[in-house]
Amino acid sequence: MASQNKFMKIYEELAQAIDEKKYRVGEPLRSENDLAEQYNVSRETVRKALRRLRETGYIQKQQGKGSIVLDQTRFDFPVSGLTSFKELMTVKAKATTTKVIRNEEQVLPLEISKRLGMRSDTPVIHLTRVRFIDDEAVIIDDDYLAKEFVAEMPTKRAEDSIYDYMEKDLGLTIDFAHKQYTVEPVTLEDQQLLDLHGDTHVVVVRSDVHLENTAFIQYTISRHRLDKFRFVDFARRQNK
Structure with a gap:
């Protein structure tokens, strides 16, 4: 349950940051290592949060670029x-x-x-x-x-x-x-x-x-x- 709460907290904070345009469309999020250090969690927990962001349409993975922010306003x-x-x-x-x-x-x-x-x-x-x-x-x-x-x-x-x-x-x-x-x-x-x-x-x-x-x-x-x-x-x- 603690792990579940951690990755959801990361997901919610990153989703809010994207909604508030703290990340521009096409801009990459910080790397998995940087996010793991920022939130003091394992990379696996960060991956779960990023997976959730992909599933809800906030980001997409691009080879060599990491997690890229998608446009939420079509x-x-x-x-x-x-x-x-x-x-x-x-x-x-x-x-x-x-x-x-x-x-x-x-x-x-x-x-x-x-x-x-x-x-x-x-x-x-x-x-x-x-x-x-x-x-x-x-x-x-x-x-x-x-x-x-x-x-x-x-x-x-x-x-x-x-x-x-x-x-x-x-x-x-x-x-x-x-x-x-x-x-x-x-x-x-x-x-x-x-x-x-x-x-x-x-x-x-x-x-x-x-x-x-x-x-x-x-x-x-x-x-x-x-x-x-x-x-x-x-x-x-x-x-x-």
Whole structure:
């Protein structure tokens, strides 16, 4: 019982320290030897505490690095529906900011025009935004907005919500989207713009969005940090 109490005490203290952000995400805990000396217990007792931390999702073991602190705050991102980043984070009551790093006119890139079966000279506004949650860069959004319906995109409105601008200011009715989800290796731009903490892959969501008359309005490539989001859906089995 004494041993049980010791390892649980260590577990609870370390878990509390992680919850209070005394350890940063991706940072290693002290070594087994150091913890055993700190708590005046055997290494086996420390291992039990660390095992408990792994089982409850606080840490993971990495070869050559020891016990690495995991992120405890993942956000559920709905697979179905068209929910903007602002709408999602408002529900979660999280402090967020958006930085616009590109807002320029061009034509639809060839790869995207082929994917959508559209003319490659379709004029669009290319908008690139980096999303921050708690001052960490976690999403890159690349948007291509059809100039037929969006003649310009004020940067201030893009920092807030492009859907709010399109629906309230322009009077457009956004209706549906086709989405594709993949996990892909990080790019040079990902490394430059996102706080990756050593991640080698990101979740990429490609969406083509349409108005109620089926007209194309937006193509988005959204690159999400792997450890920050869970993509969720509600599914109902159809009667045969």
